[in-house]
Amino acid sequence: MHIACPDGDPQYRAGVEAAVAPLLDAGHTFAWHEGAPADVAGWRERAGDADALFLLLHLPADALAALDRLRLVSWAGTGVARFVPLDDAAARGVTVCNVPSYGANAVAEHALALMLAAARGVARGDRLIRGGGWAQHSGRELRGSRLGVVGVGPIGRRMIELGRALGMETVAWTRSPSPQRAAELGTRLVSLEELMATCDVVSVHVAHTPETEGLLSAGLLASLAPHAIVVNTSRGEVIDQRALTQLLDEGRLHGAGLDVFDPEPPPAGDPLLACERAVLTPHVGYDTPTATEELFRITAENVLRFAAGDPVNVVAGPDA
Numbered sequence: 001m002h003i004a005c006p007d008g009d010p011q012y013r014a015g016v017e018a019a020v021a022p023l024l025d026a027g028h029t030f031a032w033h034e035g036a037p038a039d040v041a042g043w044r045e046r047a048g049d050a051d052a053l054f055l056l057l058h059l060p061a062d063a064l065a066a067l068d069r070l071r072l073v074s075w076a077g078t079g080v081a082r083f084v085p086l087d088d089a090a091a092r093g094v095t096v097c098n099v100p101s102y103g104a105n106a107v108a109e110h111a112l113a114l115m116l117a118a119a120r121g122v123a124r125g126d127r128l129i130r131g132g133g134w135a136q137h138s139g140r141e142l143r144g145s146r147l148g149v150v151g152v153g154p155i156g157r158r159m160i161e162l163g164r165a166l167g168m169e170t171v172a173w174t175r176s177p178s179p180q181r182a183a184e185l186g187t188r189l190v191s192l193e194e195l196m197a198t199c200d201v202v203s204v205h206v207a208h209t210p211e212t213e214g215l216l217s218a219g220l221l222a223s224l225a226p227h228a229i230v231v232n233t234s235r236g237e238v239i240d241q242r243a244l245t246q247l248l249d250e251g252r253l254h255g256a257g258l259d260v261f262d263p264e265p266p267p268a269g270d271p272l273l274a275c276e277r278a279v280l281t282p283h284v285g286y287d288t289p290t291a292t293e294e295l296f297r298i299t300a301e302n303v304l305r306f307a308a309g310d311p312v313n314v315v316a317g318p319d320a
Contacts, residue, residue, distance in 0.1 A: 001071075001307050002029045004050035006043060007036040007057045012292070015056065019296035023304055026129025040066050052303050061085040067106025072311075074302040078102075079208055079235065095317035097302040104154035106111075108283035111155075111203050111233045112162045113140070117279045119201075121255075124276055130270050140254060141168035148199030150192070150216070150232065151206035152185055159203050160187055171195055175211070190254035196220045201229045207227045208235035218243035227254045233285040236262030241272065250278040259285045293313055305320065 003023060005016060013032060020030045033046045036057055043063035048055060052072035059073060064085060075094045080086070080098040080179055109236045114260070119125055120139035128135060147163035149156045149172040160170045167224055170187045177189040196202065196216070202224070206212045216230075216239040224230070230253065241262050247253045249271065257279045258272075264283060266272055286295075298313070305312045311319040 001051040001303070002031070002049055003052045003054055003303055004033065004047040004051075005029045005054040005056065006033050006046040007055065008032050008034045009056060010034055012056065012296070015292055015296050016056075016300075017317060019293075019300040020054065020303075026304065026307070028303075028307065029301065037063070039116050043067065043143060047265065054303065055084070058083045059085070061088050064092065064094070065087055069318060072097065072303060072306050073316065075099075076299040080315055082208075084316075087280070090316045090318070090320070093318050095306060095319045096315050097297045097306070097310055097311065097313045098312055098315050099295055099302075101154045101288045102294045102298060104158050106288040106291040107155045107205075107233050107285040108162055110259060110281070111159055111205075111231050113279070114233070114259065114279055115203065115229060118231070118255035118257040118277075121218075123279045131315070132268050132278060140229075145169070145200035146171065146198060148190075148195040149174065149187075150195065150202060150204045152181070153187075153205060153207075155233075156203075156205035156291075157185060159187060163201075163203075168201070171199065175231070192220065193223070197223045197259045200225065201231065203231040204234045206234050206238055207312065208237050212238045214240055216244075221247055222252075224253060226252055229255050229257070229258040231316060233259045236260040236264060239251055245275055245278075248275050251277075251279045253277065253278065255280075259283055281292035 023030060034093055037043045037046055040062050044066050047067055051069055054073045055073055075084055075098050078098055078100060080295045084096055086096055102279045119142055121137050145168055147168040147170050150158050152172050152174045171190045172187050173192045173195050182189045218240045221243050244256060248256055260283055261279045272278060302313050314320045
C-alpha cells in the first residue's frame with residue numbers, strides 16, 4: 001500500500017515518521033506533504049496515488065471524490081465525523097478509522113488543572129499582578145467536596161481517580177449504567193439531574209454526538225449550587241455555553257474551566273472572553289508529547305491492521 005500524509009504539520013513530522021516506521025518495515029510506502037492542499041488539484045497531486053491517508057486535519061468531500069485509488073482514511077483523532085465526510089466515504093467504499101481513545105491521562109490532568117485554577121482564582125490573580133494590581137481574594141478547597149464526572153470512558157475514569165487523590169467524594173453519570181460498571185469504577189452512578197444538583201464540581205468527559213449535543217442544558221446548569229465549578233475538556237457543543245456564561249457573570253457559579261468551545265475559536269466579542277470567573281485554554285488538553293506519540297502510533301497501527309485484513313477502530317465504510 002502507498003500511504004500519504006497530505007496535510008502534515010512540521011512540528012509533528014518526526015513523530016509521524018517514527019510511527020509509520022513499522023509500515024515501511026512491512027513493505028509499504030509513505031509520503032509526507034507539508035501544509036493542507038489548497039484545492040482539489042492539490043489533493044490529487046499529493047494523494048492521487050494513495051491507497052490510504054494518514055490524515056491530520058480535514059478531508060473535504062470534493063477531495064475525497066477525486067481520490068479514486070483511496071481505500072482507507074486513518075484520521076489522527078477521535079471526533080472524526082467533524083472532519084471527514086463519513087457518508088460519502090461509505091458510499092465510495094472507503095473505510096474510515098479513528099483513534100477512539102488516547103491521552104486519557106493528559107486530558108484528565110488538564111481538567112484537574114482547570115478545576116484547581118477555577119477554585120483558587122489562579123488566572124484572575126495572574127492578570128491582576130501583571131496589570132500592576134494587588135488585591136487578595138478567597139478561593140475554595142476541594143478536599144471533602146463532591147466531584148461529578150459526566151462520562152466514564154478512559155478520561156472520565158482517570159478523572160475519578162484524580163478526584164479521589166484530592167480527597168473528593170466522586171459520583172458519575174453514564175448513558176449505560178449498571179451495577180457491574182459502578183463496581184468497576186468504585187463510584188456511585190447517578191442520574192444527570194442528581195449529579196448537577198448535588199455536586200460541587202462537574203467535569204465533562206463525553207464525546208460529541210447527536211445524543212450529547214446540548215447535554216448540559218440551561219436548566220441543568222441552573223440547578224448547580226452557587227459555589228459550583230464546571231470543567232469541560234470534551235467538546236464545546238455538549239454544554240449550553242451562553243447559559244453557562246450568563247450564570248458566571250451573574251455570580252451564580254463560582255467558576256468554570258474550559259478547554260473547548262462552540263465555536264472554536266470563540267469569536268471576538270463573545271461574552272465568555274470577558275468573563276472573570278472563567279479559566280480558558282485553547283483546546284490543548286490532549287497535547288502532550290506522550291499523548292501525541294500514542295495518537296500517531298495508533299493512527300499508523302490502523303493502517304497496518306487494515307493492510308493485514310484485520311481493520312480496527314472503524315467508524316465508517318465497508319468494514320464498519
